[in-house]
Amino acid sequence: MYGRVVLVGLRADIGIDLGTSSILVYVKGKGIVLQEPSVVAVDQYTNKFLAVGEDARSMLGRTPGNIIAKRPMRNGVISDYDITERLLNYFIKKSLNRYLFKPRVVVCVPSGITEVEKRAVTEASNNAGAIRTYIIEEPIAAAIGAGIDITEPNGNMIIDIGGGTTDVAVIALGGIVVSSSIKVAGDDCDDAIIRYIKKKHNMIVGERTAEKLKHNVGCAYPLEEEKFEEIKGRNLLTGLPVNISVSSSEILEALQEPIGEIVEAVLSTLEKTPPELAADIACKGILMTGGGALLYGMDKLLSKKTGIEVNIAHNPIECVARGTGKSLAWMNLLGGK
Structure with missing residues (x-):
């Protein structure tokens, strides 16, 4: 046999x-x-992995004392x-x-x-x-993943908004000519929402709730029609669980600071770009990648601030x-x- x-x-x-x-x-x-x-979710006593990835993410903010659910990467x-x-x-x-x-x-x-x-x-x-x-x-990597031929002498501008960092770069002849990397991105937007809900509604919410608000009603530019999302959290004054309804205009207000820093990074990079490459970018536009590109109106806001057309790459999360x-x-x- x-x-x-x-x-x-x-x-x-x-x-x-x-x-x-x-x-x-x-x-x-x-x-x-x-x-x-x-x-990852780790048992503090045995140092053993209890869960990884999506399973561990569902444990954030819900673990007993001996288990820690944490992100081993911060700000990239x-x-x-x-x-x-x-x-x-x-x-x-x-x-x-x-x-x-x-x-x-x-x-x-x-x-x-x-x-x-x-x-x-x-x-x-x-x-x-x-x-x-x-x-x-x-x-x-984002430029290559978006289908751009980075070996050409023409300038291409990439804005990659991830979870921990935002990278802005002008690329030509296979290399980065001018770049700016700031530790402000998706996670900071979540933190800004948590702070806003606490200050405005006297309510504490967790990371997952903040991220849900960002995805469902979050925007960087005013919506044509207001959206609302009901969330649950703990009231600061009574200590009891409560429900509230949050509008898209409130989230727009909450995100002003982190989004403003991203806009400043883009403008700063454009100011340092050599004139010939700046002319290329003005003709071809700016390309956005990363999960932050999916925040409604981010492309519209950047286009308004820079005067240059801003496009979102196909499937921006997977570009890098x-x-x-x-x-x-x-x-x-x-x-x-």
Whole structure:
């Protein structure tokens, strides 16, 4: 009787969008195979992973004393090295089935992080199971994922609004000419909503409720027709659970500060852009990627402030991961470690 033959691949190169709010994994030849929140639930006593991804996200704000549900990435960089390493190891193993050799990995990072922070990402990836790790900056990956030919001499402007950082960059001839990276993005919008509800309605809500408000009635530009969302939380004065209705105009007011900082970063980058490239951008427009691009009216607001047409990339959340994956074709140029 003959044994079963198991086909084993030699190596799978993978690209990882290591985001503050979510992790996307791209496997060469397969596309995006995994997209999950970058949240883990850990038992403090045993240091054991109890849940990862969506399961862990559902535990945020609901765990007993011995369990911590946390995000190991803050503002686009590693805040908990050990947890990040274990998280990467989990996702690499989950993304790959049967391969003989360890994978080569391209990891995407914000354009403004330091060399020390890049080294931390590289070491975490290598210790998690990569044979070699390459680093690519988010604006470059976003442009590639959006289908832009970055090798042309023409200028392209990319605005990538993620969970922890917003990257604004002008790209030409395969590199970043001018860029700005600020630690203001989707998570800061959630925090702004939490502060607003507390101040305006004397009510405490959690991260998930704030994110729900942002998705359902959030806007960066006034809506033609007002929207309302009913939420539950705890009243500060009585300590009892209450229900309130929140309008889109209230969320617009709540988001003024973080959105204003993003607009300033875009204007600042345009001011530093060489005139020839600025002329290219004026003709071609600005491209937005990342989850923040889906906030209603963000493109309209930026277009009004800059006087330049602003377009949202197709499937903006996946742009960085797709670009990271496509960059696998020219790994040697990225300088891996």
